[in-house]
Amino acid sequence: MQRIYNLQDLDDLRxxxxxxPQGKAITIAVCNGTGCQxxxxxxxxxxxxxxxxxxxxxxxxxxxxxxxxxxxxPITVIHPDGIFYQRIKPEDVGEIISETIMRNRxxxxxxxxxxxxxxxxxxxxxxPFYKKQMRIIFGNNGFINPRNIDDYIAIGGYxxxxxxxxEMEPEEVIGEIKNSGLRGRGGAGFPTGVKWExxxxxxxxxxxxxxxxxxxxxGAYMDRSLLEGNPHxxxxxxxxxxxxxxxxxxxxxxxxxxxxxxxxxxxAISQASEYGLLxxxxxxxxxxxxxxxxxxxxxxxxxxxxxxxxxxxxxxxEPRPRPPYPAQKGLWGKPTNINNVETWANIPLIIDRGAxxxxxxxxxxxxxxKIFSLVGKINNTGLIEVPxxxxxxxxxxxxxxxxxxxxxxxxxxxxxxxxxxxxxAMLDLPIDYEGLTAAGSIMGSGGLVVxxxxxxxxxxAKYFLKFTVDESCGLCTPCREGIKQMLHLLTRITExxxxxxxxxxxxxxxxxxxxxxxxxxxxxxPNPVLSTLRYFPEEYQAHIKDKRCPAKVCRPLIRYQIDxxxxxxxxxxxxxxxxxxxxxxxxxxxxxxLDKCIKxxxxxxxxxxxxxxxQ
Amino acid sequence: xxxxNQEIEAKEDSTLLQAASAMGIxxxxxxxxxxxxxxxxCRVCLVEIVNGARPGLVASCTYPVEEGLVVETNNTxxxxxxxxxxxxxxxxxxxxxxxxxxxxxxxxxxxxxxxENESCILCGLCxxxxxxxxxxxxxxxxxxxxxxxxxxxxxxxxxxLGCQACAFLCPTGAIKFEDVAEERKVExxxxxxxxxxxxxxxxxxxxxxxxxxxxxxxLLVPENIGLCEVCRRKSLGSRLASILSRKSTx
Ligand SMILES: Cc1cc2nc3c(=O)[nH]c(=O)nc-3n(C[C@H](O)[C@H](O)[C@H](O)COP(=O)(O)O)c2cc1C
Ligand code: SF4
Ligand code: SF4
Ligand code: SF4
Ligand code: FES
Ligand code: FES
Numbered sequence: 001m002q003r004i005y006n007l008q009d010l011d012d013l014r015x016x017x018x019x020x021p022q023g024k025a026i027t028i029a030v031c032n033g034t035g036c037q038x039x040x041x042x043x044x045x046x047x048x049x050x051x052x053x054x055x056x057x058x059x060x061x062x063x064x065x066x067x068x069x070x071x072x073x074p075i076t077v078i079h080p081d082g083i084f085y086q087r088i089k090p091e092d093v094g095e096i097i098s099e100t101i102m103r104n105r106x107x108x109x110x111x112x113x114x115x116x117x118x119x120x121x122x123x124x125x126x127x128p129f130y131k132k133q134m135r136i137i138f139g140n141n142g143f144i145n146p147r148n149i150d151d152y153i154a155i156g157g158y159x160x161x162x163x164x165x166x167e168m169e170p171e172e173v174i175g176e177i178k179n180s181g182l183r184g185r186g187g188a189g190f191p192t193g194v195k196w197e198x199x200x201x202x203x204x205x206x207x208x209x210x211x212x213x214x215x216x217x218x219g220a221y222m223d224r225s226l227l228e229g230n231p232h233x234x235x236x237x238x239x240x241x242x243x244x245x246x247x248x249x250x251x252x253x254x255x256x257x258x259x260x261x262x263x264x265x266x267x268a269i270s271q272a273s274e275y276g277l278l279x280x281x282x283x284x285x286x287x288x289x290x291x292x293x294x295x296x297x298x299x300x301x302x303x304x305x306x307x308x309x310x311x312x313x314x315x316x317x318e319p320r321p322r323p324p325y326p327a328q329k330g331l332w333g334k335p336t337n338i339n340n341v342e343t344w345a346n347i348p349l350i351i352d353r354g355a356x357x358x359x360x361x362x363x364x365x366x367x368x369x370k371i372f373s374l375v376g377k378i379n380n381t382g383l384i385e386v387p388x389x390x391x392x393x394x395x396x397x398x399x400x401x402x403x404x405x406x407x408x409x410x411x412x413x414x415x416x417x418x419x420x421x422x423x424x425a426m427l428d429l430p431i432d433y434e435g436l437t438a439a440g441s442i443m444g445s446g447g448l449v450v451x452x453x454x455x456x457x458x459x460x461a462k463y464f465l466k467f468t469v470d471e472s473c474g475l476c477t478p479c480r481e482g483i484k485q486m487l488h489l490l491t492r493i494t495e496x497x498x499x500x501x502x503x504x505x506x507x508x509x510x511x512x513x514x515x516x517x518x519x520x521x522x523x524x525x526p527n528p529v530l531s532t533l534r535y536f537p538e539e540y541q542a543h544i545k546d547k548r549c550p551a552k553v554c555r556p557l558i559r560y561q562i563d564x565x566x567x568x569x570x571x572x573x574x575x576x577x578x579x580x581x582x583x584x585x586x587x588x589x590x591x592x593x594l595d596k597c598i599k600x601x602x603x604x605x606x607x608x609x610x611x612x613x614x615q
Numbered sequence: 616x617x618x619x620n621q622e623i624e625a626k627e628d629s630t631l632l633q634a635a636s637a638m639g640i641x642x643x644x645x646x647x648x649x650x651x652x653x654x655x656x657c658r659v660c661l662v663e664i665v666n667g668a669r670p671g672l673v674a675s676c677t678y679p680v681e682e683g684l685v686v687e688t689n690n691t692x693x694x695x696x697x698x699x700x701x702x703x704x705x706x707x708x709x710x711x712x713x714x715x716x717x718x719x720x721x722x723x724x725x726x727x728x729x730x731e732n733e734s735c736i737l738c739g740l741c742x743x744x745x746x747x748x749x750x751x752x753x754x755x756x757x758x759x760x761x762x763x764x765x766x767x768x769x770x771x772x773x774x775x776l777g778c779q780a781c782a783f784l785c786p787t788g789a790i791k792f793e794d795v796a797e798e799r800k801v802e803x804x805x806x807x808x809x810x811x812x813x814x815x816x817x818x819x820x821x822x823x824x825x826x827x828x829x830x831x832x833x834l835l836v837p838e839n840i841g842l843c844e845v846c847r848r849k850s851l852g853s854r855l856a857s858i859l860s861r862k863s864t865x
Contacts (some may be wrong), residue, residue, distance in 0.1 A: 299758070316755065321655040321677035474737070474762030477658045481703035484760050485728040505727060512699040515672045515692075516658045 003276040006284050007162050014159075017150045026059045026101060027079040029142050033066030033228055034221070034260050035382075036073035040090070044074045047093035059101060062151075065141040065229015065264075066221075068383040069129050072112060077124050077142055084124040085110040115379050115401055129380045132398045134361065134369050137345050138222075138385040141229035146264045149271040152232040158277060160348035161239045165283050168351075170200060173244040177347070179355035181367035186212055186303075186340030187415075187444050188520070189366070189433040192347075195337060199327040200245045202335035209241050209250035210331070210338040212308060213261070216300035217416030218467065220447045222371040222383055223341035227254065227261040230345065231268035235278065235291065237344030240351060242289040245337050249290050253308050256295045266293055300417075300471035304519050305338045307473070318473045319519035340445070342371055362388035366432035370443070376413075376450035379404050386431070393427040396450060407452040411535070413460070415444030417467040418524035420531030421457060440531040442524060456553035457536040458543055462490040464528040472521060479522030482513040486529060494554040498544035507533065552614045555599045559615045564589040566611035573603035573612065617685045631675035631686060632660055640688055643697070643717060645704075645786050646738035647676040651747055654739045658700045659717070662688045672696055694721070702726045707733050711787040734789035735803075737762055741781035741790060750774050750828075753781065753804060766804050775801070777808035777822030794819070813843035820844065 004010050030045045048061045067075050072086035078100065085096065085107070092110060099105045111120040112127055121127050124142075144151040152158070164173055178193030199207060211234060215223040227234060238250050254261055269291050272278045280288045294312050301307045302317040309331050311317040330336025346368060350358050359367050366388040372395070375381050379401035386395065392412055396402065403409050411421040414431075420441030422429060429435050433443050451460065465487045474480040486509050489502055510526035510533075517523045533540060542548045549557040562573070562582075567589035574582045574590055581597040584590035589611070592603070604612045616623055618635055625634035630653070635642055645657035655677040662675045666685040672693065675686075687693060698721045705711075705718045706726035711734065718724075737755075742764055745752050752775040753764055766772040777799040782790040790803045797819045798807040810819035811826055820843035829835045839847055 301758070321653060321674065323679060469759060472759040474757070474759040476656050477700050477703055477736075480737070480759060480762065481707055481728075482699070485703065485706065488729050508699065512696045516661055516696050516700060518655050518658070518674070 001271070001274045003274070004283065005276065005281075007166055010153075010158060010162055010283060014153050014156075017154045025080075026057075027062050028059060028096075028101075029062045029064045029067075029077045029079060031065070031067050031073060031075040031142075032063040033070065033073075033141075033225060034258075035066060035070030036075060037260070039073040039087075041074035043090045044076075044088050044093060047090040048097075051093055051097040055097060055102070057097070057101065062143075062145050063147075064144060065146050066225040066383060067142050068133075068135075068138060068225075068385070069127070069380070070383070071381045079143075082124045083122060084112060084127060086112050115404075128401060129382065129384075129399055132390070132394055133385050134387045135385045136349060136361075136369055137233070137342070138226070138229075138371055138383065140233070141225065144230055146229055146231055147267055149232060149268065149275065152230070156352065157232050157348070158236055160351035161236055161243070161277075162283065163351055164240050164243055165287060170244040170246070173240065173351070174200065176355050177350060180350045180358040181355075181362070181365070182343065182346055182350060182358070183366065183433060184340055185342035185346070185370065185445070187442065189443055192339065192343055195327055195339075196241065196245055198325075199247075199335050199337040202328055204335050206249075206332075206334045207245060207247035208331045208334055208336040209238055209245065209247045210305075210308065210312075210326075210336060211238060211250065211252040211341055211344055212303060212305065212338055213252060213254040213258075213341045214296055214303035214308060215255065215258075215341075215445065216298070216303045216471070217445050217447050219375050219449065220373045220416060220445055222373055222446055224258050224261045225383055226341050226345050226371075227252075227258070227265050229264075231265040232272065233345045233348055234265070234341055235268060235272055237339075237347035238291060239277070239282070239289055240347050241337060241339070241344070243287055247337065248288055249292070251292050251294050251312060251331075253294045253296055253302075253312065255298045257298050262293065262295060269293070299473075300467075301473045301519075301521055304521060306519070308338070309336065316473075318475055319521075321518060342446075363430060363432045363434075365434055370431070370446055372446040372448045374400055374448045374450070376448075377403055377407065377452040377455075378450040388432045389430040389435075391428050391430055392422065395431070395448065396427070400450065403450070403452050405452075407454065409450065410453050410455055411451045411457065411460075413441075413449040413451065413464075413528070414447065415442035415524075415527070416447040417464045417471075418442070418521065418527050419444050419447065420527040421451070421460060421535065422531070423535040425535075440534055441527060454551055454553070456494075456549055456551035457532040457539050458490065458494055458549075459551075459553045461528045461532045462487065462494060465490060465525070468521065468525040472525075473519075476516075476518040476522060478513040478516040479518070479525065482509050483522070483525050485509060486513075486526070490529070493540065493543050494549070495556045496543070496547040496554075498540075500544070502544060503533065503537075503540055558599060559594060560592050560597055560599060560601075560603065561613050561615060562589055562591060563611045563613050566609050568609045568611070570608060572606050572608065576602050576606040578602060616680060616683065619686070619688055625680040627680070629680050631662055631673070631678045631680060631684075634680050635662070635675060635686075635688055642675055642688055643720075644676055645713075645717075645736060646740060648740055648744075648784060651740065651743040653677040654743065657704070657736065657738055659697060659704075661693055661697050661700070662686055663690060663693050697721065698723060703728065704736050707731050708736055708787055710734070711736070713786045713788070734787055735764060735785075736787055737764065738786060739764070740784040740786070744780045744784050748776075748778070748780060750776055752776075752806075766806065770805070772804050772806045774824075775804060775806050775808060776825040776828050777801075777810075778825050778828075811841070813846050814841035815846040815850075816843060818843055818845075 045063050052059050074088050076085045174197050182192045183189040213223045296302050299317050302311050306320040307317045326336040369385050371385045411423050413421045422439050469483050472479045510530050513526050542550050552558050569589050579596050581593045582590050642660050644660045646654045655674045660675045661672045701718050705714050706728040709730050752772040779792050792801045797810050800807045808822045811821050811823045813820050
């Protein structure tokens with residue numbers, strides 16, 4: 001690789017890349033994200049390479065990062081038309097090359113079928129999952145081989161840092177970021193421009209930048225997918241931050257369980273360094289910046305900024321009291337600007353296209369887009385990028401394709417383990433920082449878990465509390481002792497041992513834990529309980545007063561019975577029951593011995609005539 | 616600043632707790648000690664900031680004073696939340712006299728939560744004092760509800776001096792030292808420390824490693840080295856006696 005010494009060199013290189021013969025007419029983008037790898041995309045990619053060589057075709061095979069629709073993996077998009085093939089096996093590859101590439105014929109079998117209309121869809125842009133999305137950040141994943149810096153440069157990468165170095169003073173950059181309204185994507189939604197300004201104005205020679213890619217929320221993987229699929233956008237964002245704030249050194253804190261993200265970002269750093277886009281004298285003599293990767297051990301609390309800093313310093317991953325804030329006194333006591341992966345990835349776009357363009361997307365106080373991971377009881381799962389302010393209804397029914405099995409939507413949990421549950425009545429709520437907070441939830445890092453009518457909300461609250469009890473660092477009293485006691489109370493309620501006054505005691509605890517905890521983990525941990533108490537009080541009452549679980553989830557509160565009218569006396573349930581709890585008198589329909597029944601539900605699944613009822 | 620409706624001036628770099636104490640306002644604390652760094656773990660010292668950009672409850676022992684803050688140390692919200700903190704700690708350590716006393720002061724008879732039978736409230740004073748003297752013989756392990764203070768790998772400490780500073784600071788009496796024959800034993804740290812004999816009466820009395828530590832730090836008065844408390848008093852006594860008797864004969 002040739003080193004780039006100045007802005008002109010970079011422009012020349014970009015022009016040269018665009019002219020290269022590899023700018024082939026047809027590109028087959030094969031997703032090589034972690035999700036598709038689990039489905040075996042490695043073999044698919046190899047098969048494509050072999051076929052192309054075999055036929056001597058002028059086609060580029062591009063292994064890319066995640067496209068978001070991981071449930072349909074391995075995914076392939078054939079450019080320039082955007083033909084979308086999914087669930088591809090290595091055996092399909094020969095046919096794709098001979099039919100689609102060589103004869104221009106679409107293979108119906110490999111197309112995505114809309115589960116609602118049963119219509120086959122040919123082009124990526126028409127897949128309902130993508131239609132309502134606005135993929136300004138995440139969409140580039142589909143066009144870039146993350147192991148090739150030239151791909152990023154070809155789509156305009158590193159032009160934002162050029163612009164900054166050429167014509168912007170640090171104050172102007174801060175002004176632009178402030179005007180864009182960008183707010184931190186790591187959870188709290190703090191205005192990024194303001195944070196940068198505090199750190200820039202801190203009077204110290206040594207300053208640091210940190211990219212927070214700890215991403216501890218279960219089920220969330222947007223940051224991982226950005227680092228895997230478009231690592232240079234994060235590096236470019238950090239370069240702009242480094243110039244603006246005056247920090248010569250940055251760290252990317254990424255969890256050890258993300259091997260592909262670690263590999264791709266390491267690779268990207270070394271390629272950028274070879275080009276001279278990292279290190280000394282970047283694009284000219286006056287700007288230097290280095291990035292070091294720190295691998296975290298995967299504790300949820302290490303995503304919290306002060307714990308993350310303690311962890312980089314080599315101490316226990318435990319929060320420190322704020323103030324002082326990291327921007328004043330952070331890593332090794334020096335002013336430190338810490339931002340989330342997605343926040344960093346927004347920066348080059350804002351600089352490139354301007355705050356005016358950026359502010360056209362979103363709501364009054366939440367601008368731009370947000371990447372969410374959409375999971376749970378929903379037809380289409382995966383990563384989605386949508387404009388701020390989109391309604392829950394659009395996300396669930398248009399992008400998500402609704403609830404499977406004809407079930408009713410009950411609630412959506414946003415914001416990860418310390419977010420809240422929002423009920424069906426609020427489907428038209430616009431998703432932005434203010435809207436979610438007012439609804440008793442949070443944006444968090446962007447988890448969306450959809451729940452259907454078979455979900456017990458008390459059980460859900462208990463589930464999330466279990467997570468926070470396990471992940472609390474245990475430093476402060478309210479979080480360590482308080483959440484544990486809340487979990488005891490909830491467990492009793494789901495066992496039918498709840499008593500009058502429990503709800504009031506829960507509410508009192510929630511408030512105290514929120515107010516008194518040292519860090520945000522304790523400060524938000526009561527949200528699942530508070531929000532379910534607020535929107536589903538009758539469910540708590542049913543458990544406590546009537547000793548009944550309306551969703552029929554809490555085992556101690558349900559009973560299995562056989563409806564003799566419906567029973568066809570086949571005897572299958574008798575054989576299936578692992579406890580021998582089902583027996584029948586000669587020729588009669590069987591009955592369940594409730595003392596022996598362990599409520600495993602196996603008979604329910606076995607019965608061919610829906611004669612087993614749960615009460 | 617305004618604290619409890621009274622205008623005050625506080626020293627820069629001091630905490631809300633220090634500022635309040637200087638005014639004679641009493642705020643209960645458990646994990647705080649003026650000689651040790653801040654920890655902010657017990658949350659008993661909560662006060663409320665009622666104005667500014669970030670209003671809400673804060674731990675007064677860690678929160679730095681700031682120009683123009685309006686703080687209330689004893690309002691209903693503060694008391695209510697402080698009470699729950701103490702109630703939670705009482706549920707954890709129902710046998711601790713210190714916690715019981717604090718609970719009584721706040722009007723809590725019995726905790727409404729499931730009781731446990733712990734003696735340690737994880738205030739970290741022992742860990743911090745041991746770090747402060749440069750020994751680091753104990754620390755925290757695990758997280759969340761499994762968090763404990765203990766020695767490295769939960770094995771007998773190889774570096775404990777037997778100085779008892781931890782036991783002296785522990786608010787709940789969870790650390791107990793006992794001198795048995797030639798050893799000083801501390802069950803909480805699973806450790807025994809050899810005692811050195813008094814050079815005069817030959818009674819085992821002083822931890823050997825502590826003697827070395829004090830020597831190294833030049834904290835020992837030379838004539839007292841090796842003498843037990845009783846013999847030291849005796850030697851002082853005999854010296855005084857001889858001086859006095861000389862005086863009286865003059
Ligand atoms: C318990 C806890 C976990 C957190 N985990 C993450 C995380 O995984 N990733 C992240 O970017 N921010 C996380 N945060 C938020 C960070 O503390 C911090 O606010 C954020 O990294 C700032 O970046 P931003 O301004 O770009 O959002 C967490 C906060 C808390 C309290
Ligand atoms: S709130 Fe929880 S995670 Fe945060 S410091 Fe306290 S115990 Fe640790
Ligand atoms: S499986 Fe169903 S139909 Fe068959 S015996 Fe059991 S309850 Fe009756
Ligand atoms: S042993 Fe005592 S001093 Fe040490 S943490 Fe426990 S309560 Fe605090
Ligand atoms: S990993 Fe392939 S679409 Fe997400
Ligand atoms: S005394 Fe302030 S938190 Fe313990």
